Amino acid sequence: xxxxxxxxxxxxxxxxxxxxxxxxxxxxxxxxxxxxxxxxxxxxxxxxxxxxxxxxxxxxxxxxxxxxxxxxxxxxxxxxxx
Amino acid sequence: xxxxxxxxxxxxxxxxxxxxxxxxxxxxxxxxxxxxxxxxxxxxxxxxxxxxxxxxxxxxxxxxxxxxxxxxxxxxxxxxxxxxxxxxxxxxxxxxxxxxxxxxxxxxxxxxxxxxxxxxxxxxxxxxxxxxxxxxxxxxxxxxxxxxxxxxxxxxxxxxxxxxxxxxxxxxxxxxxxxxxxxxxxxxxxxxxxxxxxxxxxxxxxxxxxxxxxxxxxxxxxxxxxxxxxxxxxxxxxxxxxxxxxxxxxxxxxxxxxxxxxxxxxxxxxxxxxxxxxxxxxxxxxxxxxxxxxxxxxxxxxxxxxxxxxxxxxxxxxxxxxxxxxxxxxxxxxxxxxxxxxxxxxxxxxxxxxxxxxxxxxxxxxxxxxxxxxxxxxxxxxxxxxxxxxxxxxxxxxxxxxxxxxxxxxxxxxxxxxxxxxx
Numbered sequence: 001x002x003x004x005x006x007x008x009x010x011x012x013x014x015x016x017x018x019x020x021x022x023x024x025x026x027x028x029x030x031x032x033x034x035x036x037x038x039x040x041x042x043x044x045x046x047x048x049x050x051x052x053x054x055x056x057x058x059x060x061x062x063x064x065x066x067x068x069x070x071x072x073x074x075x076x077x078x079x080x081x082x
Numbered sequence: 083x084x085x086x087x088x089x090x091x092x093x094x095x096x097x098x099x100x101x102x103x104x105x106x107x108x109x110x111x112x113x114x115x116x117x118x119x120x121x122x123x124x125x126x127x128x129x130x131x132x133x134x135x136x137x138x139x140x141x142x143x144x145x146x147x148x149x150x151x152x153x154x155x156x157x158x159x160x161x162x163x164x165x166x167x168x169x170x171x172x173x174x175x176x177x178x179x180x181x182x183x184x185x186x187x188x189x190x191x192x193x194x195x196x197x198x199x200x201x202x203x204x205x206x207x208x209x210x211x212x213x214x215x216x217x218x219x220x221x222x223x224x225x226x227x228x229x230x231x232x233x234x235x236x237x238x239x240x241x242x243x244x245x246x247x248x249x250x251x252x253x254x255x256x257x258x259x260x261x262x263x264x265x266x267x268x269x270x271x272x273x274x275x276x277x278x279x280x281x282x283x284x285x286x287x288x289x290x291x292x293x294x295x296x297x298x299x300x301x302x303x304x305x306x307x308x309x310x311x312x313x314x315x316x317x318x319x320x321x322x323x324x325x326x327x328x329x330x331x332x333x334x335x336x337x338x339x340x341x342x343x344x345x346x347x348x349x350x351x352x353x354x355x356x357x358x359x360x361x362x363x364x365x366x367x368x369x370x371x372x373x374x375x376x377x378x379x380x381x382x383x384x385x386x387x388x389x390x391x392x393x394x395x396x397x398x399x400x401x402x403x404x405x406x407x408x409x410x411x412x413x414x415x416x417x418x419x420x421x422x423x424x425x426x427x428x429x430x431x432x433x434x435x436x437x438x439x440x441x442x443x444x445x446x447x448x449x450x451x452x453x454x455x456x457x458x459x460x461x462x463x464x465x466x467x468x469x470x471x472x473x474x475x476x477x478x479x480x481x482x483x484x485x486x487x488x489x490x491x492x493x494x495x496x497x498x499x500x501x502x503x504x505x
Binding site for chain 1: 121122123128133134159161175176193194196203204205206207208209211212213214215216219220221222305306335433434435436460461462465466488
């Protein structure tokens with residue numbers, strides 16, 4: 001089994017396998033909506049490869065990070081729908 | 083604040099998928115100092131995306147091992163934002179990377195063509211390759227009801243992989259008419275390995291019908307997609323789903339080539355027999371020269387890597403590459419996109435700026451669409467809606483500007499300052 005690590009998603013502690021992306025961790029935790037669109041509609045990952053920018057979240061205070069391109073790391077703080 | 087890192091190489095390869103890996107290996111084996119830049123956490127690109135190398139097919143493992151042995155360096159999680167004479171600018175978190183290199187090989191791959199339909203903006207509506215990419219990145223699809231609607235040869239391997247990962251495939255569709263798929267399949271008699279591969283993929287999801295000439299009418303749900311309505315074969319029906327993967331095939335990523343001033347015609351980067359672009363210091367390999375799949379990408383990468391390193395290219399390699407190119411033309415013909423109708427007027431087309439279809443006038447150009455509606459002005463810079471608008475209205479893409487991906491302002495400032503300082 002893969003080793004796990006802990007991340008904090010919107011204040012919720014998640015135990016996730018090492019090496020997976022932030023997008024995968026959020027989807028596995030049942031989070032489908034990663035951001036709100038300019039007219040306030042929920043959006044989630046589409047392309048899975050960094051093209052569409054629909055999966056952007058705030059990671060450790062940095063806004064607009066593409067969750068599909070970032071690996072989880074111990075103690076990472078992720079905020080969705082900001 | 084952001085830091086600037088200066089590096090240099092003889093050859094810089096942009097994109098670490100099969101074409102980039104093959105190009106970098108060949109150039110590095112020829113004694114050149116090679117640097118590969120890629121946005122993802124691992125080299126491999128989309129088709130060879132992985133969490134653990136052991137999980138990859140033998141060919142992928144062999145090339146990744148060969149790249150390691152070649153001594154080429156890889157820099158992942160790095161987005162290329164500009165390409166100037168003799169230097170490539172990248173951003174990695176809050177660090178800017180300036181690569182001075184006299185030769186550039188572009189291997190920027192392809193992306194999916196997303197065609198808008200009502201509900202396509204709902205969470206859990208993704209691309210066909212999108213679902214696959216997320217699954218390869220660790221997202222679990224086990225027990226999930228997944229529907230796929232695609233166009234072309236990507237549908238089969240994705241369906242097979244998702245079935246193997248425990249997904250419940252409730253629908254698998256291709257918008258291409260059955261007559262063209264049958265004609266293409268018959269032509270595979272001369273390529274038994276591909277035919278056999280297709281049969282194996284199909285067997286992996288034998289419990290689900292594979293419907294041709296079928297496409298999505300709409301997706302519905304509140305918080306996320308809950309059901310999808312399909313039409314095809316003379317009927318229209320609705321399936322409950324957890325995830326929908328929908329995309330109308332692959333299109334080459336040519337933004338970097340266009341920014342660099344390389345000739346791009348009919349959506350593909352123009353190259354000669356040695357994969358040279360119209361710019362003497364830039365080569366291009368893989369999907370940007372025309373979507374053709376992994377084997378063609380590897381052989382094009384090998385040719386580009388050898389030529390950029392000043393080596394002669396063996397005739398046998400060129401023959402393999404040319405055969406791959408001929409096959410790619412047949413694929414292209416078989417799965418070409420039929421004229422695309424417009425979705426209902428209220429359907430969002432530009433997802434970044436939430437611009438509905440009704441906002442566009444078919445008499446416009448892409449530039450006018452941008453100015454009047456802000457379509458294509460958001461973070462994706464038209465990578466999604468630009469291709470959709472091209473398919474819907476026939477508009478040619480607007481010009482490309484740097485930075486190629488949204489960049490923190492601080493990064494740009496320090497790059498400009500340092501350029502001035504050394505000017």
